[in-house]
Structures are given as C-alpha cells and as structure tokens.
Ligand code: NIG
C-alpha cells in the first residue's frame with residue numbers, strides 16, 4: 001500500500017541531491033511517498049505522485065529517525081545520589097560502574113527486560129528509531145549472556161562489552177579477567193552480538209588489554225567499536241583507527257595525533273554530550289574534529305551513571321549550545337552520523353529505496369530541536385515494525 005505524507009513544512013532528507021543542496025538536503029513545502037516499509041518518492045508537494053492514501057502533516061517538519069549508536073540499556077537500579085554528589089563537586093570515575101554491576105547481577109530476568117524495554121520506548125517516543133545496546137553490567141559469562149539476550153530482543157545492534165571494568169572479584173587478577181573476556185565469555189556472547197567494545201580509559205582497561213579483547217572479538221566475527229578519551233587522553237582513539245573500528249566514542253580528550261589519525265581513517269568519532277553535562281567534564285573539541293574532516297556522530301550514551309538521558313533532542317541542544325556544532329551539523333550527526341557509526345546504509349537518509357523511518361516534529365523547522373530545548377517536539381514516529 002502506498003501512503004503520501006503531504007503538507008510537510010520542512011523535510012530534512014540528508015540527501016544533498018535534494019532541495020537546498022546542503023548536507024541536510026532540506027526540501028520546503030514537501031511531500032514524501034512510502035510504499036510498504038520503503039520510501040518511494042520525496043520532493044516538492046506540487047509534483048507528488050498519486051497514492052492509495054494520504055496523511056496531512058499540517059506544516060510539521062519531518063526528519064530522519066534519530067540513530068543512537070551508543071546506549072547501555074540493560075541494567076538494574078539507579079545512581080541519582082551519585083549524580084547529586086557530582087553536582088556538588090565529587091568527580092566522576094569508572095568506580096560507580098560496580099554499583100550497577102551488583103544491582104544487575106541481583107535482578108531477575110524480567111526486571112532487566114522490563115527496564116531495558118521501558119528505556120527503548122522512551123527513546124522511540126523521542127524519535128530514536130534505531131539504537132545500539134551494550135552489555136557490560138554483568139561482567140560474568142552468565143550475566144553478560146543474559147544481558148545480550150535482553151538487548152537482542154530490542155535491537156539487532158547488540159554490543160559485547162565484557163571489558164567495561166574489571167569486576168571486584170578479579171581486582172587482583174586482572175590478567176585472568178582479560179583472558180576470561182577474550183576467551184570463554186566472548187565465545188558465549190558472540191552469537192548474540194554484532195559488535196565488540198572495550199572501555200579503554202583510566203580506571204578501566206589499558207591499550208594492550210583493549211587490543212587483546214578487540215582482536216579476539218574480531219576473530220570471532222564481531223566488528224570493533226571503542227570507548228576512549230573520556231577520562232583523559234590516551235592511546236585508545238588511535239587503537240580504534242588502527243583496528244578499523246566503526247566508531248570511537250566519547251573523545252572528550254583528543255590530541256593532535258588523535259585528530260590526525262581520525263581524519264586519515266574511516267572510524268567515526270561519536271560524541272556523547274549527555275556525559276559532559278552529567279559529569280561536569282570539559283566539552284570535546286567538536287569543531288576541531290569537524291574542521292579536520294572527521295565524521296562525527298552524536299549519541300545519548302543512555303546509562304545510569306554518566307548520562308541518564310534517552311533524549312537525542314537534548315543531546316542536539318547541548319551539542320549546539322556547548323560544543324559549537326551548527327544545528328545542521330548536530331542533526332546530521334544524530335541521524336546520518338549515527339547510521340555511519342553503526343554501518344547502517346538503510347537508515348539516516350530519506351531517499352527513494354531507503355527505509356521509511358522518520359519523525360514528525362511539532363515545529364516548522366528542525367532548528368527548533370536546539371532552539372526549544374527540553375520540549376517534546378516529536379509528535380509521531382514512522383518506522384517499520
Ligand atoms: O559510556 N564510560 C564507560 N561507560 C559508561 C558509563 C558507565 C557508568 O558510569 O555506569 C559510559 O559513559
């Protein structure tokens with residue numbers, strides 16, 4: 001069945017061949033036709049094709065569904081007291097992760113599944129139609145497997161993060177933990193995961209440990225992505241580029257060498273402004289990355305410790321206000337950028353042949369995403385079920 005969405009005040013396609021010819025390919029007074037789950041036509045309303053049925057968007061703007069390439073939805077408990085302490089000056093460290101690991105191990109399967117599904121619904125209401133979901137709060141074979149089973153029920157973009165931190169029972173045996181992650185844990189988790197990730201930072205895993213886990217993951221058929229440069233500068237960003245990781249995430253701290261490596265490689269730099277907001281960390285030098293030609297994505301990093309938001313619109317507002325992205329760059333990073341970070345050519349762009357996957361905003365322009373922070377502008381989401 002064909003559906004024509006008409007009366008679109010401003011249509012963001014992310015296809016430079018459309019409309020104003022910018023990276024966002026903005027078409028004004030637009031229409032968009034869908035056949036089944038696929039876009040069949042986009043353009044100005046006046047030249048729209050006939051369809052079986054039509055939907056009047058009443059001047060709403062339409063944007064591609066947000067693509068959230070970094071989220072930790074499988075956990076139990078919450079850490080609001082830790083957040084409150086940070087707002088009074090206590091610094092963020094990787095140590096808080098152990099609190100969530102303990103709560104997650106204690107929770108039953110239904111609690112974990114309901115918690116993750118609730119956050120996924122929250123994301124969808126806010127316009128996120130594609131999202132990645134990591135394990136990493138189980139940190140044993142049994143609990144990492146069940147975390148990935150929960151994630152797999154929600155998204156195909158599942159990530160094995162057994163190397164999130166060294167769990168307390170391995171504190172004095174970290175080599176043994178790395179062997180466990182790169183061996184039996186990986187073997188048990190690989191069938192449930194598309195990606196392998198490591199938190200390569202102070203208080204987590206060093207670059208040699210990260211390499212061991214990522215290379216083992218690659219040998220098991222997973223594609224690497226990496227947490228690096230969150231708590232301080234280090235060699236993680238260059239390791240990600242060297243291994244051809246799809247994305248390196250956080251990049252709060254970047255050196256000249258990191259920016260050069262990213263510009264020369266294919267790895268997306270995924271920025272997580274919810275983390276800088278919630279941990280009072282310095283803002284990443286996003287302008288420098290963009291000006292060097294690095295592909296930048298924005299993601300929520302939804303997790304109970306460093307960034308408990310499921311709102312991509314909030315992340316866009318922060319990126320514009322505090323990281324120096326233009327509203328157009330921020331929207332691109334939250335849609336096409338996320339799609340690049342997940343290597344998903346089917347989403348992030350509204351063009352014939354792509355997935356019918358978009359959000360209607362109660363606003364005349366996408367500019368309102370940053371201009372009206374905190375306002376739930378998404379009035380409807382269209383995505384294949
Ligand atoms: O991406 N940085 C490491 N992992 C998460 C935070 C985890 C937590 O504090 O619970 C992140 O920010």
Ligand code: FE
Pocket residue numbers: 070072227301303
């Ligand atoms: Fe993370």
